Amino acid sequence: MTNLKTQGFILLDVDVVALNNAGKNDRSNFDNAVATKKIYKNGKSYVYVSGQAWRYWWRESLQKNMDWTMSPITRENKIAFTDANPIDYPDDDVFGYMRAATEKTTDDKGKTKSTNITVTRVSPLKNSAIISVTSVNPAENWSSMARQEGDAVPYSKQEYSAVMKGMFSLDLNMVGTFSNYNKTGYVNLSEQLxxxxxxxxxxxxxxxxxxxxxxxxxxxxxxxxxIRKKRIVDAVSALKYISGGAMQTNNMGDVTPKFIILATTTTGNHPFSGVVRTYGERDEQFQLNVNGIREIIKEYKETFAGKIFIGIRSGFFEDSLPELNKLKDEFSDMVELCPVNAAIDQYCEQVKEQVN
Incomplete structure (x- = not known):
């Protein structure tokens, strides 16, 4: 069985948003101040959306746009877990789970004993955080909750505009396929299930x-x-409709991809992490690294199964279109260049034929 994985890279383009907040801003002069998530690298600040938040958006999109019936959640004391039934619930299959439990059984002599039926599943879908391509210094903006009567209640929030990148990998062999080995992450099903x-x-x-x-x-x-094909295609297609993020009432942002690369590979290594190049004294400028994509195709050519689909939204990275068209012509047997949703749809048609 060939080990096949969908490898995806996306770019978002958002303005005046606060997609993933980090709680109280202790550096603000306001009592009611909310900070956005950010991280530092080489002394520079980058805003980001946690991988967990991106997965939450993804699940929501699958439920609302792909009509997935989500696994019910059980809460006990300070823990929560899904039904851990990947047969009936596609989100348990694609997103993984862990459920620690025991069941009481009676032996031939009538004695009751507890049997460990803990089940776990490593998620076939793995994803990065979504992080700003360039360094970003969020702006702290003052707001107030005000009505005609009474005093206004001031608060502040951090907002930013950024192009943001993320990547994901979907193990095509794992979707809809379950093990029952005595090894952490591999006891996917109880004997009864x-x-x-x-x-x-x-x-x-x-x-x-x-x-x-x-x-x-x-x-x-x-x-x-x-069923396996449908779950894979739904998971990838949901990117066309994905929505989410904090502060959407006043800071609504479009988090669907404006640029996407989709490919099937025979290795677990994700090749597209260096698709965007930053430059400038503070890494405040960026460009699409078309030569980097060319290098990836040449050096990993033998690991790609089928074509590589590059999708780009009109008006985004337009100065890179001539170079992308040259890339497409140079690798005409391997690369398709088209709008974002068309790239997703065409890749999904290809992956249907790749499912074993």
Whole structure:
């Protein structure tokens, strides 16, 4: 079985937003002051959206736009967990889970004992944080909650404009395929759920990488191919509609990609992290690194399965279009250049044929 992964890189373009806040701003003169998330590198400040927040937006989009039925959440004391049922709930399958639990069983002698049925699943979908391409110094802006009667209540918030980058990887072999090994992250199904899955039409397939104690290939439980295809295509297609972020009432921002690269690779390494190049004394300017993309294609050519789809929104990085068209002509058998949503749709058609 070939190890295939969808590798994606995106750029967002947002103005006067506060997409992911970090709580009270202790450096502000206002009592009610909210800071945005930011991080420092080489003494420079970069705003970012946490990977967790991006995943939350992604789940919301899948629920609202792809009609996914989300796994119910159970809360006990200070912990919370989903149903941990990837057969019935696609978000458990794609986003992973951990549920620590025990069940009471009765043996042949009538004695009751507790059995550990903890299940975990490493997420097939992995993603970075979304971080500003250039260094950014957020502006602290004063606001107030005011009505016609009574005193206004002042507060402040940090806002910024930025081009932001993020990347993700989706393991195509893992989606809809579940293991039951005694190893952390690999006990995906309880014995009862495994039995129910096979009764519902799942099949057992051989694991190419794991052997049992007698030297035979271990068994995996796998959903039908049409269900696995749909979950993969939905997960990628949701990027066309994704929305979210804090302060949307007064600082609404569009967080759909304005630039995207989608490719299938036969390795786990994500090749597109250096697609944008910054320059200037404070790294305050940037440009699309087309030569970097060219270098990636040449050096990793043997690891790409199918075509690489590059999507760009009209008006964004227009000065790079001549170079991108040259890239497309140079690698005409490997590269497709088109609008963002068309790139997503065309990649999804390709990946349908790549699902084993």
């Amino acid at each position: 495994k039995k129910e899955a096979i009764e519902k039409g799942c099949q057992e397939v051989e694991d190419s990488y794991v052997k049992t104690s007698d030297g035979k290939a271990a068994k995996l439980v796998q959903l039908p191919k049409d």
